[in-house]
Amino acid sequence: MSKRFRPDVDVAPWKGGHSPYDIIKEGTIALVVVGLLTLILAVVFGSPDELAITIKTWSNATPLDFAATALSELNLTSGTAQYGAPYNNASTGQQLGPLQLAKWVGARIPINTVNDFVIDPLKSLPAQPDLSTGLKQWSSASSATRSHWVSSYTKASAKMTFVNGQVTVTASDVGPLPVLINNLTEMARSGALDQALVTQAGFYTTDFTLPLLFLADGSYLASLADHQHLTGDQWGMMNETGNYPGQAWLWLYTFWYQIPPFNASGNGDVLVWGLMMALSVVLLLVPFIPGLRSIPRKTRIYRVIWREHYQSVAKE
Amino acid sequence: MTYTEIERQWTTRLRRRFVRLLPPEKLLPDTQPTYVSSWIYVFGVTTLAALAVVIASGCLLALRGPQWWHTSSVGHFVNSLHLWSVEIFFFAMVVHLWGKYFMAAWRGGRALTWMTGVVTFLTSIAAAFTGYVSQSNFDSQWISTQAKDGINATGAGAYFNVLNLGQMLMWHIVLLPLAAIVLTGLHVILVRVKGVVPPFEEPVKVSQ
Amino acid sequence: MSLTHFAALLPLDTLGHYLHWHFIQISVANFVVIVLMVFTFIAAIFAPFPGRRRRKENQ
CATH class of the missing domain: 1.20.810.10 (Cytochrome Bc1 Complex; Chain C)
Incomplete structure (x- = not known):
């Protein structure tokens, strides 16, 4: 032989015997068994379907959390407002070493939290004297004046109260903000904001980017998820609501989020993704990686799998 | 058309090539080498079977549209079939992967x-x-x-x-x-x- | 069709149970799935495969 035989790469041609094998029968049996097992599991355990929450349920359950979130969209401190790409250019976003992957791609799903979450929905409401005046005041003000109002309101916002269905705050020099925040909260509690956020693109829509980002900016969604053990530091990515098994195959992906440096890094997401992509390539290339491809031969688990074959070889 | 013309056709060449690569007795074999004798070999076909159930239950869900299963108990049951077939699919695929690795x-x-x-x-x-x-x-x-x-x-x-x-x-x-x-x-x-x-x-x- | 016809016998909709071990947290359901997977793998390689005698005859 001119080439050296590599035991982890090459095989000698099979010179042994063959036994009967009915591939169609095997496939049919597998289909029947899996079908029955699926049926039994579905009949016994069912499947989870926790109702989606709405901005209406959120603002009715915790109106002040909603109002504070609306304010954070105005003063640009919300998660979405500070996100960076793909929603805006507020920050560089995560970096993989020198690679600013998100930033390079840019804000391709542009979101202006002030207009998209607050001002535009309010404009869609039927005309009311104080709201119309407030919106006019807002649109004619300079950006410096708006920032001044927003920061004055933000300073006083810790004393925000919700009484008789109204969000009130005692503060001066805040322009139309009390009217805007209160109207947006009322709008949210009526369910109209849910509609306004999804119909911005017209009559038909299947895109829930805006309402989902607004929900995620508040703390209500996260508190419900925490209760269901779904948050990132609870290995939530793998978990399902209730007692159902979830995406258990994401165990390794979820694992990295629990340990340093990933759990402490501002670039945790991109680091974990980079690592998982690298590991996927390693899995793909196992047949070519010395050492990794020798583990099966060295662990000798194959002796158990092919024990009949080795017994018959030993007898010959 | 002459015989060589037929020989040179793309269709003829492709068919020949395919049949040479995968003759019917390889595509649907009736024997296996004797070393194929372990339960670990059933997890490939189990994964295939689960994929078939996943697709079938998904097609049932598609019949009445994406919101159906929230409001119909029949729809919810079909969703349960879809979920559990997916769990079996991944289960079998992972065991198949482990088995193939150690072989x-x-x-x-x-x-x-x-x-x-x-x-x-x-x-x-x-x-x-x-x-x-x-x-x-x-x-x-x-x-x-x-x-x-x-x-x-x-x-x-x-x-x-x-x-x-x-x-x-x-x-x-x-x-x-x-x-x-x-x-x-x-x-x-x-x-x-x-x-x-x-x-x-x-x-x-x-x-x- | 009434809802009860297609309701699950033992729905798992109750609040989940979780296992904690240092920084490792796993839902009981996922843990059961993973343990079953490992068990199935071990059983699959150790369990005797039927049809041994027929194979010998054929050889």
Whole structure:
């Protein structure tokens, strides 16, 4: 032989015997068994379907959390407002070493939290004297004046109260903000904001980017998820609501989020993704990686799998 | 048309090539080498069977549209079939993967078989994920708003928007199943072309 | 069709149970799935495969 035989790469041609094998029968049996097992599991355990929450349920359950979130969209401190790409250019976003992957791609799903979450929905409401005046005041003000109002309101916002269905705050020099925040909260509690956020693109829509980002900016969604053990530091990515098994195959992906440096890094997401992509390539290339491809031969688990074959070889 | 003209046709050449590569007795074999004798060999076909049940239950869900299963008890039951067949699918696929690893099933020119299997596995994870975010319930709200950060951080989020239900549902019911089925088909064809990997050669012990 | 016809016998909709071990947290359901997977793998390689005698005759 001119080439050296590599035991982890090459095989000698099979010179042994063959036994009967009915591939169609095997496939049919597998289909029947899996079908029955699926049926039994579905009949016994069912499947989870926790109702989606709405901005209406959120603002009715915790109106002040909603109002504070609306304010954070105005003063640009919300998660979405500070996100960076793909929603805006507020920050560089995560970096993989020198690679600013998100930033390079840019804000391709542009979101202006002030207009998209607050001002535009309010404009869609039927005309009311104080709201119309407030919106006019807002649109004619300079950006410096708006920032001044927003920061004055933000300073006083810790004393925000919700009484008789109204969000009130005692503060001066805040322009139309009390009217805007209160109207947006009322709008949210009526369910109209849910509609306004999804119909911005017209009559038909299947895109829930805006309402989902607004929900995620508040703390209500996260508190419900925490209760269901779904948050990132609870290995939530793998978990399902209730007692159902979830995406258990994401165990390794979820694992990295629990340990340093990933759990402490501002670039945790991109680091974990980079690592998982690298590991996927390693899995793909196992047949070519010395050492990794020798583990099966060295662990000798194959002796158990092919024990009949080795017994018959030993007898010959 | 002359005989050589027929010989030269693309169709004729493609058929010849295919039949040479995968003659009927290899595509649908009636024997197996004797070393194929372990329960570990059933997990490949189990994965295929589970994929068939996943697709069938998914087609049933598609009949009445994406919201049906929230309001109909029959729909919810079909959703349960879909969920549990997916759990069985991944279960069987992972056991299959472990088994093939410990048999070093890439030996003897079978590296491409291994690689198509890995790509199918990764595609299936993506397919399942898009299913989770297309549920239009609390679970999908939470999963999509969390997962966006990981995907956005890679830059892919600008094009693959997990918060866009329509886009995710299309990926889940058209693009990724198509990819998974094609890859699975390729994987199975490669298995049939190359046959099942033989055991490691072992020196026969003299004492026996 | 009434809802009860298709309701699950033992729905798992109750609040989940979780196992904690240092920084590792896993839902009981996922843990059961993973343990079953490992168990199935071990059983699959150790369990005797039927049809041994027929194979020998054929050889």
